[in-house]
Amino acid sequence: MKIAILSRSKRGYSVRRLKEAAAARGHEIKRLDTLRFSMTLERDTPELYFRGRRLSHYDAVIPRIGQSITHYGLAVLRQFEQVGIYAANDSVAIATSRDKLRAMQILSRHDIGMPPTAFVRSENDVLPAIERVGGVPVIIKLLEGTQGVGVILAESTKVAEAIIQTLHSAQQNVLIQKFVKESKGSDVRAVVVGDKVVAAMRRQAQPGEYRSNVHRGGTTQSVILDPAYEETAIRAAQILGLRMAGVDMLESSEGPQVMEVNSSPGLEGIETATGVDIAGAIIADLENHVLFPQVDLKQRIRLAAGYGVVEFPLHDMPALEGKALSNTPLSEKNIRVISIRRHKKIIPNPGGAEVVETGDTLLCFGELRELRAIVPEHVAKRQKLRKPKIKPVPQDAQPFEESTDGKEKT
Ligand SMILES: Nc1ncnc2c1ncn2[C@@H]1O[C@H](COP(=O)(O)OP(=O)(O)OP(=O)(O)O)[C@@H](O)[C@H]1O
Ligand SMILES: [Mg+2]
Structure with missing residues (x-):
């Protein structure tokens, strides 16, 4: 196969590992800078250009679109899909999972554990929302936060209200979430590829810290997941339509609670912690699906x-x-x-x-x-619907029978 990695990063760990894994399995692979693509939209002919020239033939694309260029990156990926190139994760699934609220809304229709979460805008709704998620302490999360920035623990209702008010006045949307105390500053990341969990690790926060992000000094350790955690991770990825995902779960007393599903999980932390060849698993999964490009x-x-x-x-x-x-x-x-x-x-x-x-x-x-x-x-x-009366069509019936009185029936 000829594979493209859509990424801005030239020397990043994940890109390097994907290149190695593809080469080891006999494929041709190139990293192409997402921002060097352009596209034209014309009747019946979607076209994709790279550095000003029509993109040569590729069989598959692995999107690694950075948060800061989500909009353009997804447009480029959609164009790959329009010209019929198989995407390791499709644009709709990536867009859905990048929007924390949208992803939680979709997951909440299914039997998937998640911390009770509220989304409100009016000041009057803040207190009832805190009560509905189980009362203080609560976690307040910026919708666009990352690496633990924008995740705040509020111990009292007064403080929670003040924080939410401040953030709203700065035009920031926030989620109010039950604080899962018993997870004690740790969470689990499971990497799903295809329909399997290929690797999992536990991240533990520094003492006195509730956020386990590695950027906040969290440490990592390989874990063998309980089947309930495996199943939750696989189903969460499937529901959001991701073939490759990093599923973050809190270990609550009621079992796994999904916090977030990441469509391009970094490979460095988890490959180092677990020693698993995740890049190889991603390429192997591509081999199984490349014949069938995404269909909307x-x-x-x-x-x-x-x-x-x-x-x-x-x-x-x-x-x-x-x-x-x-x-x-x-x-x-x-x-x-x-x-x-x-x-x-x-x-x-x-x-x-x-x-x-x-x-x-x-x-x-x-x-x-x-x-x-x-x-x-x-x-x-x-639903106050009138059911259609479907009569068997007589063999000699005309295709469209007009009503004889010339009036339309309503
Ligand atoms: N409801 C919660 N209860 C207990 N701990 C939580 C809760 N939500 C988040 N945490 C802790 O805070 C950390 C950061 O939260 P989260 O992953 O939601 O935000 P982020 O890491 O900033 O965002 P992203 O994962 O998109 O980069 C988690 O890894 C977890 O350790
Ligand atoms: Mg996180």
Whole structure:
């Protein structure tokens, strides 16, 4: 393969290791400075230029986009995707994970441990929010903070309110988060590549410090993760759509609590602490996926007007329980079940013999009219929807029947 690393850094550890790992596996690899790319957007021909010349052929790109050039870097990466080059992490997933609030909002829909977190703007909402996350002490976090700067521990409500007021007056948005005391200044970073945790380390803060960032003097140590931590890390990365991620978790008395999911984790700290060849794992994962460039599913489905992907929790349609998929109305109506969620497991691409169980959630693709027809009456009523009446089309029917009185039915 020919691989591009999208990075500004010439001699950084991560870039050097990725180059070594790719070369060792027989690939050609080049680092290309993100800011030396330009692009043109024209009808039917997205083009990408590097140093003023059309970019030569590449099979894959590994984005390592610095925080300070996120906007331009993501535009460049999107252009790689538009010209059909496989990205180790795609632009949408990177953008989502860079926005701490957005990432937490998405994760919170799933059964993933996280410190209770509040986001407020009005002064009147601060006190109730502190109460809702469990009362003081609380952690106050700048949305755009990094390396531990902008993470403040507030011991009392008065102090918390004053800090939040000050930050708001400086036009800064903040998160209010439950302080996980029992983590005692340590956290765990798991590096996920593909569908596996390839390495993990614990970071421990200096005595008297609650932030474990290495930039704040935190020390690192290799750890073997408990399965609950592994599973949480993998699922958090999957939910955000990242194939490669550094997942930071606090060790709370209730188990793993995800603080952050990083789309381009630095390799130096964790490779040094664990001795694992993470760069090699990243290249190996690329080899498995490079034949299939990213597809923007939403965009593609929109092009098939009238079709959609819908999730059906089975408790809304008990009539399906205990039946094989091929014996349900889904198959009659040409609705394809893409996957079944059962407890925490996903059954991808289930066959017709798969029996649907209580508690399952079905992810389906099909014609929206047909999908709506399957929604049971009581759910449609709750949403004040009128269900379409789908009559079988007679064999000799004209494609479009006008109503005879010339008036449109409403
Ligand atoms: N809710 C919390 N309870 C206990 N400790 C926390 C909590 N949130 C953060 N910490 C500690 O503070 C450190 C820094 O927090 P966080 O990772 O959220 O911010 P950051 O490191 O500044 O941001 P980034 O990881 O984006 O660079 C964590 O590594 C952890 O040790
Ligand atoms: Mg951090």
